Amino acid sequence: MKQALSDFSLSELEEIVAAAGEKKYRAGQLMRHIVAYDSFDEYTDLPKSFIAYLKERYIDRPLTEKTRVTASDGAVRYLFETASGDLIESVFLPHGYGNSVCVSCQVGCAMGCVFCASGEFGLKRNLTAGEILAQVLFIAREVKDKGGVKKIVMMGSGSPLHNYEQTVKFVKLVTSPQGINIGMRSISVSTCGLPDKIDMLYKDGFSGTLSLSLHAATDTKRIKIMKIAERYTVKQLVDALKRFFDNTGRRVVIEYILIGGFNDTEEDAVALKNLLKGLCCHVNLIPLNPTDNCDLKPSSRKNADAFCKTLCRLGLSATVRRSMGSDVAGACGQLKNRTVMLEKKEGGVRP
Ligand code: SAH
Helix, strand or coil, rough: CCEEHHHHCCHHHHHHHHHHCCCCCHHHHHHHHHHHHCCHHHCCCCCHHHHHHHHHHEECCCCCEEEEEECCCCCEEEEEEEECCCCEEEECCCCCCCEECCCEEEEEEEECCCHHHCCCEEEEEEECHHHHHHHHHHHHCCCCHHCCCCCEEEEECCCHHHHHHHHHHHHHHCCCCCCCCHHHHHEEEECCCHHHHHHHHCCCCCCCEEECCCCCCHHHHHHHHHHHCCCCCCCHHHHHHHHHHHHHHEEEEEEEEEEEECCCCHHHHHHHHHHHHCCCCCEEEEECCCCCCCCCCCCCHHHHHHHHHHHHCCCEEEEEEECCCHCCCCCEEEEEHHHHHCCCCCCCCCC
């Protein structure tokens, strides 16, 4: 399989240019086309022979649009097809203070959380950094007259820390001043919780926002909804987050899905408060978005608000997340699953 040009940093492009016998400044030209998500036809300032050389070896646009759905609030959910024929989802979220893009980092997901549509068919493969970046570049091109893209959330399909190397490479590419130049502080990485990778992340220079999908305050409860809880305890995760904060000074985010009658009582709120003692964090409460293959129910709005109030009374910083795009199959992986169902294609296999 040919590699996407968006996989390369400027210094790597310089090597490509040198290997083709072209002048060094061509790398800068190439980078501008990559950032603009141009097709080879649009590389008009490069010699035809060089374009032919590139065409033979590399991919200009690693993603093509398969379909898109626009929600009433302006959020757009894209279904992209990769060069290998895999389908991935990305979401554009318009905000007055800076538009954001939610990217996927894997085709499917290995984590098997019971409430999540992305993991329903297991993991098929990791995306490359260039394929993750292409989701941002594609959408940035679409919205360049509407303020462009200012923020990235790695909250699409897949588990960023389970595709660690490409995630770190993606963060480097997307924050590069020679590239699309998104601020590090405008990047959020969400994880179901791999403590050793959390430690690697700050050591490798990530100082954006780290979000932990906690969803339950005790191991007994977490095991019921998240397979990964069999490997790591909630205490191990909170300790890793404390180290992340000590090393980056960045407040972390705790994501907590509210599931009716499962984790939304006063007792659950107290357990959460006790678990998070001493951690500088904000708790993001997410009413469960029901998916086709799971019979869990969201908490009522009243219970969600009461849970949030209790946390605040206990001294935590907490809000109930405003859910965008839920009228367009808002939860991870749902658009893909519905499209795939329609087409009767197969997904991956859970290892
Ligand atoms: N794979 C990443 C990002 C997942 S999506 C991770 O595990 O953190 C972002 C958040 O939405 C996560 O906290 C995830 O657990 C949550 N989520 C997944 N399915 C959901 C659903 N059906 N309803 C509400 N939130 C969901």
